[in-house]
Amino acid sequence: MKRLYLIQSIILCFVGIGALFGGAIAIIDPYEALMGISTELLKKGPFTNFLIPGLFLFIVIGLGHLLSFWFVKRRMKFHPYLSGAMGCILMAWIVIQCYILEIINILHIIYFIIGMIEGIMSLYMLVKLRLIPFDNENKLFTKD
Numbered sequence: 001m002k003r004l005y006l007i008q009s010i011i012l013c014f015v016g017i018g019a020l021f022g023g024a025i026a027i028i029d030p031y032e033a034l035m036g037i038s039t040e041l042l043k044k045g046p047f048t049n050f051l052i053p054g055l056f057l058f059i060v061i062g063l064g065h066l067l068s069f070w071f072v073k074r075r076m077k078f079h080p081y082l083s084g085a086m087g088c089i090l091m092a093w094i095v096i097q098c099y100i101l102e103i104i105n106i107l108h109i110i111y112f113i114i115g116m117i118e119g120i121m122s123l124y125m126l127v128k129l130r131l132i133p134f135d136n137e138n139k140l141f142t143k144d
Helices: 002-028 051-073 079-101 106-128
Strands: none
Touching: 002 051, 002 079, 002 106, 051 079, 079 106
């Protein structure tokens, strides 16, 4: 489990810090965010610039991953739920981004796989820590 905590911590920090920087760039210059990418790519989506996606990237994905990292480091009881949710949010973010931008590149694939790894690791931890409600010892679904 110790190695799993280390791997999970590294992933959460990596994604969190990267999302903070990406989100900050999009917030600072929402019309030419992310290294000069044109807002023309947003024509299929609901946004005219990168401000709202940048805020989501910064707050939800960046700060959410760092909060989850803090939960993991402190070994808070329900940290697998939060880190699993962050993995699902990351995968959803990538799918929505690919749909709106009508582009799929290697970074999209890498971050989707990272989100999937986060989810799988969290599910494994839930089972190991006996936090899954389907555990026989919890007796949630058994008759008295």
